[in-house]
Amino acid sequence: xxxxxxxxxxxxxxxxxxxxxxxxxxxxxxxxxxxxxxxxxxxxxxxxxxxxxxxxxxxxxxxxxxxxxxxxxxxxxxxxxxxxxxxxxxxxxxxxxxxxxxxxxxxxxx
Amino acid sequence: xxxxxxxxxxxxxxxxxxxxxxxxxxxxxxxxxxxxxxxxxxxxxxxxxxxxxxxxxxxxxxxxxxxxxxxxxxxxxxxxxxxxxxxxxxxxxxxxxxxxxxxxxxxxxx
Numbered sequence: 755x756x757x758x759x760x761x762x763x764x765x766x767x768x769x770x771x772x773x774x775x776x777x778x779x780x781x782x783x784x785x786x787x788x789x790x791x792x793x794x795x796x797x798x799x800x801x802x803x804x805x806x807x808x809x810x811x812x813x814x815x816x817x818x819x820x821x822x823x824x825x826x827x828x829x830x831x832x833x834x835x836x837x838x839x840x841x842x843x844x845x846x847x848x849x850x851x852x853x854x855x856x857x858x859x860x861x862x863x864x
Numbered sequence: 865x866x867x868x869x870x871x872x873x874x875x876x877x878x879x880x881x882x883x884x885x886x887x888x889x890x891x892x893x894x895x896x897x898x899x900x901x902x903x904x905x906x907x908x909x910x911x912x913x914x915x916x917x918x919x920x921x922x923x924x925x926x927x928x929x930x931x932x933x934x935x936x937x938x939x940x941x942x943x944x945x946x947x948x949x950x951x952x953x954x955x956x957x958x959x960x961x962x963x964x965x966x967x968x969x970x971x972x973x974x
Contacts, residue, residue, distance in 0.1 A: 763882055770880020772873055782956040828957045833950050840943050846892040847938045 761813070762839050765832045768812040773797065774805050778814060778828070785827035788817070871923070872949050875942045878922040883907065884915050888924060888938070895937035898927070 768774055773795065780791060792802040806826060809815035813832035817824050878884055883905065890901060902912040916936060919925035923942035927934050 762885075766879050766885060769876050775872075775876060778953060782953040784957075784960050828953070830954070830957075833954065837947065837950060840947060843888060843892040843938070844940070844943065847894075847940075850894050 761835055764812040765814060765835050768808050768814055768832070769836070771805070773801075774809055777802075777805060777809060777826075781815060781826055781828045785825050788824045788826060791826060871945055874922040875924060875945050878918050878924055878942070879946070881915070884919055887912075887915055887919060887936075891925060891936055891938045895935050898934045898936060901936060
């Protein structure tokens with residue numbers, strides 16, 4: 755349960771940064787190498803590597819080194835975590851609305 | 865299109881903070897006043913108000929003042945935005961996997 759909390763914290767922290775979301779948007783079109791990824795982002799290669807590390811640790815991106823090239827691709831696991839967190843919250847507030855609706859539709863006591 | 869981008873930036877920034885996610889978790893159980901919300905969070909009322917303002921601007925929370933009490937509740941709009949952003953990205957990467965799958969299942973040319 756605690757590790758689930760840490761995983762949720764990590765993934766929201768990762769997606770809270772606009773550069774990391776730009777990396778996710780780029781990788782959604784298909785896997786690319788770190789250097790190709792870095793080019794249009796207008797930040798240093800070291801900064802991109804750091805962002806990728808955070809994305810990888812949170813389960814949003816997977817990177818793999820083949821020879822001298824490190825390729826990055828989307829890892830669906832982290833996104834599923836965000837959706838689960840929202841769905842769990844929504845289940846709570848919708849249950850409340852349902853109870854409220856049931857209460858309001860009850861026939862008046864005379 | 866630009867305003868959609870700003871809205872997405874806002875909502876991910878808002879959810880990137882652990883205290884703001886704690887506020888969302890609390891409000892998922894039902895509306896409460898700002899002072900009741902602040903009590904277990906172990907931060908000043910002023911800090912809570914600031915967090916609520918960010919949550920309200922990003923469409924995740926709605927607050928309303930009645931007399932001297934400001935009540936906060938979940939606003940589903942912001943959550944729908946996060947889900948849409950993930951679904952749009954997923955549509956891209958799944959389309960790619962489908963194309964790859966189709967390519968791999970094609971009969972070999974002789």
